[in-house]
Amino acid sequence: MGDLLGAGRAPRARLRELLAGPAPLVAPGAYDALSARLVEQAGFDAVYMTGFGTTASLIGRPDVGLLSGAEMVDNARRIAAAVDVPVIADADTGYGNALNVVRTVQLYEQAGVAGIQLEDQVMPKKCGHMSGKALVGTEEMAGKVRAAAAARRDPDLVLIARTDAVAVSGVDDALERARAYAEAGADLLFVEAPTTEADVERVAGELAGVAPLVFNWAEGGRTPPLSLQRMTELGFALVIYPIGTLLAATAGIRALLDGLRTEGVPPLDGLPTFGEFTDLVGLPEVTDLEQRFAG
Known part of the structure; x- marks a missing residue:
């Protein structure tokens, strides 16, 4: 529990340790400090700060790029201060070009998160399970990943590179982009919104050995809801459940x-x-x- 007089644990090193384990790390979504404390109290080893839920809880609007980087960082800071387990935070597109990514990474790092997620959408972005997305070029995103890797002051800060190419340009392009982002320095790869189990299996198979993989178990989203056992068999390192807490609170x-x-x-x-x-x-x-x- 994130006590007021905390013990000063090292959540980034702990996150890397958890990601290297034999089973996927399960990180339920949190949209504020209270939901993060509930995730921790339920016994989970990590919290995922959802951009979708952050937008909904802060301004009551959909995840279509309406929040600024400062608003997202502020929420990440409150969540990280509320818990002792590692927090993985959505950082959207980095809020600009590679230079903006440098500052974004440093601000999130100062906020106390253990990992951040950057995606290759054009800003303003949209939730990965919405239609109407557009992408930046592969080289531009690879440059952002290189900038993120160079900007972190703590080498244990985990960088997750997400591609939304499946819905825009297909699985082939998503795989090509993921490989480029791994070469640029991403610690984990996140291929967003494959729509069939066969596509999930292909992503897992073709990116095996390139970098550890993230599976987004987006509640009600476009990706089929695979069992944790199946995701373990496919070799995913991290499974996020981003909006279940938000939906439960709403209900x-x-x-x-x-x-x-x-x-x-x-x-x-x-x-x-x-x-x-x-x-x-x-x-x-x-x-x-x-x-x-x-x-």
Whole structure:
């Protein structure tokens, strides 16, 4: 748990250790500090900061490139401070050209994240499972990856290069781009939104040995929902579940508000009590610190 007086762990080294394990690292999505704490309390070893969920929670809008890099970094900072497990953060396109990527990487690193994800879309970008995406050239994106690798001050910061080419120019181009990004210095490769299990198998097979791979188990998205066992067999190093927490929170809030509107009282069955919730967000630690430092 990310205590107020933390132990100063090394989440970046820990992330690299987890990614080198025999099974995929599972990283559920978090859209704010509270959802990140819940992911950690559930026993997961890493948190994925979703850009989709960040946009929805901060401004109530779709993931179509509306947030600035500063807004994303601020959310990453709050999430990283709330937990002890490594945080992998969506950094969209890097918010500009290769020079902008340099500053983006440094700001995310200062925010305390253990890994960042950069993608090869034209800015303003769109969620990888939406239509209407456009790509920058392969060489331009490779230059951004080289800039990101040169910009990090901590060599353990994990760089994930994502290509959205499957939906725009096909699997062949996606594979070619992924290889170029690995050569440019990406630590992990993320081929977004293959639409069939055969395409997932092809990506895993043809990129085996090039770099560790990311699988996006996008809830309700275009990629078939493979089992964790199958993803293990295919050799994926990281599996993200980006928006399940956001969807669950939306469903829960809707149900509560519907009950309040129709019955005049909010339905509280199944909800944590006030005391349970304050424990969850760290009130006992605050009480102990008050007593420890009382004048």
